[in-house]
Amino acid sequence: MQLHLNMIEIDIPLFDFRRLHMIAETEQEKISFLEVFFDMAETILTEMESALRNNASLQWTEAAHKLRGAAANIGMSTLERICLESEKEGGQKPDSRIIYLKQTKDELIQIKNYIAEKHPPLIAT
Amino acid sequence: MSPATTELSQQIMDSPIMIVDDVMINRVFLEKTLRACGFRNLLCVANAEEVFSKINDFQPDLVLLDILMPDGMDGFECCEALRSQEKFRDLPILIETSIVEPELRVKAFKKGATDFVSKPIDADELCARVIVHLEKRHSLKTLQQYKSRIETELESARQLQLGILPEQEKIQDYNKRCGLDIAAAFESASEIGGDFWGLENLSPEQTALWLVDFSGHGMPAALNAFRLHTYLKEHIPETARPGEYLSKLNDKLLNLLPRGQFAMMFYGIIDRQNSQLHFSRAYMPNPIVLHRATGKAEKISGSAPPLGIGMHSYSTETIPFTTNDVLLVYSDALTETSNMKREFLTEESLARLIEENSSASVSELKDILLRQFKEHTGGILRDDLTIVVCAHTKKPS
Numbered sequence: 001m002q003l004h005l006n007m008i009e010i011d012i013p014l015f016d017f018r019r020l021h022m023i024a025e026t027e028q029e030k031i032s033f034l035e036v037f038f039d040m041a042e043t044i045l046t047e048m049e050s051a052l053r054n055n056a057s058l059q060w061t062e063a064a065h066k067l068r069g070a071a072a073n074i075g076m077s078t079l080e081r082i083c084l085e086s087e088k089e090g091g092q093k094p095d096s097r098i099i100y101l102k103q104t105k106d107e108l109i110q111i112k113n114y115i116a117e118k119h120p121p122l123i124a125t
Numbered sequence: 126m127s128p129a130t131t132e133l134s135q136q137i138m139d140s141p142i143m144i145v146d147d148v149m150i151n152r153v154f155l156e157k158t159l160r161a162c163g164f165r166n167l168l169c170v171a172n173a174e175e176v177f178s179k180i181n182d183f184q185p186d187l188v189l190l191d192i193l194m195p196d197g198m199d200g201f202e203c204c205e206a207l208r209s210q211e212k213f214r215d216l217p218i219l220i221e222t223s224i225v226e227p228e229l230r231v232k233a234f235k236k237g238a239t240d241f242v243s244k245p246i247d248a249d250e251l252c253a254r255v256i257v258h259l260e261k262r263h264s265l266k267t268l269q270q271y272k273s274r275i276e277t278e279l280e281s282a283r284q285l286q287l288g289i290l291p292e293q294e295k296i297q298d299y300n301k302r303c304g305l306d307i308a309a310a311f312e313s314a315s316e317i318g319g320d321f322w323g324l325e326n327l328s329p330e331q332t333a334l335w336l337v338d339f340s341g342h343g344m345p346a347a348l349n350a351f352r353l354h355t356y357l358k359e360h361i362p363e364t365a366r367p368g369e370y371l372s373k374l375n376d377k378l379l380n381l382l383p384r385g386q387f388a389m390m391f392y393g394i395i396d397r398q399n400s401q402l403h404f405s406r407a408y409m410p411n412p413i414v415l416h417r418a419t420g421k422a423e424k425i426s427g428s429a430p431p432l433g434i435g436m437h438s439y440s441t442e443t444i445p446f447t448t449n450d451v452l453l454v455y456s457d458a459l460t461e462t463s464n465m466k467r468e469f470l471t472e473e474s475l476a477r478l479i480e481e482n483s484s485a486s487v488s489e490l491k492d493i494l495l496r497q498f499k500e501h502t503g504g505i506l507r508d509d510l511t512i513v514v515c516a517h518t519k520k521p522s
Binding site: 019022023024033036037040062065066068069070072073074075077080084 | 146147148149150151153154155157158161191193195223244245246248
């Protein structure tokens with residue numbers, strides 16, 4: 001299956017640290033904030049897996065939408081884009097969901113790695 | 126920055142803002158962003174249920190509302206439920222959403238949304254929009270408070286104005302003791318108006334009756350009415366020469382009234398002993414006298430300039446006014462208010478109406494005239510209206 005994810009934003013960083021700095025002042029606050037985000041993302045991935053198993057379109061769409069909003073606000077543009085397409089395409093085409101789920105998981109790992117590389121103290125090992 | 130601007134800025138920054146989003150990250154982001162802009166009074170809630178449990182205590186000046194909330198009401202339903210309550214009718218509700226479909230945005234407006242902020246939230250845009258809506262909110266509040274104060278003050282002024290008209294008890298006393306049966310109606314085009322009427326016994330046989338209609342209506346006319354009423358109370362004439370009296374009043378008002386303001390006035394003295402009506406008028410519509418003995422109504426024609434616009438010597442006219450005769454005096458709204466076809470009630474038509482109801486009591490005649498006026502105009506009052514109907518019921522014993 002050919003997905004329509006537009007990957008032209010290769011120069012867009014996986015994570016825009018400026019937005020994190022805007023909402024969290026101290027280092028500890030930033031760490032907590034990212035922990036909360038990745039915990040939430042794990043919960044959403046579980047919801048997406050459940051929606052995939054049960055072929056539940058609404059559950060899928062809502063989960064993707066929720067992650068998209070949070071990703072956008074925290075400065076994860078590529079993840080936001082994956083979630084947008086996942087919400088739209090995945091909501092209508094059940095077959096595409098497994099691919100979007102994998103892309104979402106992969107993107108989250110890449111973001112974690114990116115943060116760990118650029119600013120190691122923010123990601124607890 | 127002027128003190129007023131500073132005060133407004135303080136008010137805006139202290140405005141309570143409620144943030145509604147089911148995703149904690151988004152709530153924190155919005156709160157931090159608004160705090161960074163200077164807003165100090167923020168409350169974050171996660172769903173519509175929390176909105177309704179906290180909104181009455183928090184009393185927000187603005188709500189930032191997420192659309193897609195999976196638990197309970199979504200943002201559309203929450204917005205609609207808020208708008209269904211009168212107290213939240215004007216509350217700015219800004220929808221924060223990543224929805225791009227125009228039909229869903231239109232739906233949000235139909236449910237009562239004030240504006241949108243798109244996700245990902247741009248901090249500068251968010252603050253700018255919040256400030257714009259809070260400024261509008263505060264302007265509206267100020268206007269509403271002003272309107273409320275003016276309404277209270279106008280109601281007090283209206284009660285004062287009603288207080289300068291003869292009380293029902295006084296009218297009944299005249300009916301019992303002075304051989305005069307009187308009924309009157311007063312309706313003002315605004316909360317207060319420039320018409321008033323009055324009566325005073327000058328002697329056991331003579332009663333003065335007057336009707337004043339100041340130019341315009343509303344507050345300026347009412348203030349003039351209060352001034353003249355005070356003067357009249359202190360300067361009731363002792364002789365039966367209404368023309369002289371109006372001339373004196375004219376001199377007084379020439380000094381008092383600003384250019385462009387004037388008064389129309391009827392001043393009559395009913396002499397029951399001699400069965401006469403002595404009167405003078407300043408540009409007042411022609412009075413009508415019904416002679417019940419013959420069933421004929423007579424228009425008393427004549428003209429003189431209004432009070433307060435130039436020097437003038439007013440004359441006194443005298444006509445027979447015998448037992449059972451009825452005098453009708455009225456302000457010009459009765460004959461100068463057109464209907465939808467731009468037609469007016471004429472003095473002739475009023476006279477005919479009175480003739481057709483010549484056996485009616487003064488109170489019934491007053492009601493008939495008022496009803497005719499309302500049927501003619503559709504109840505629209507563009508000027509203050511006063512109708513006074515006075516019957517001479519018996520000679521003094």
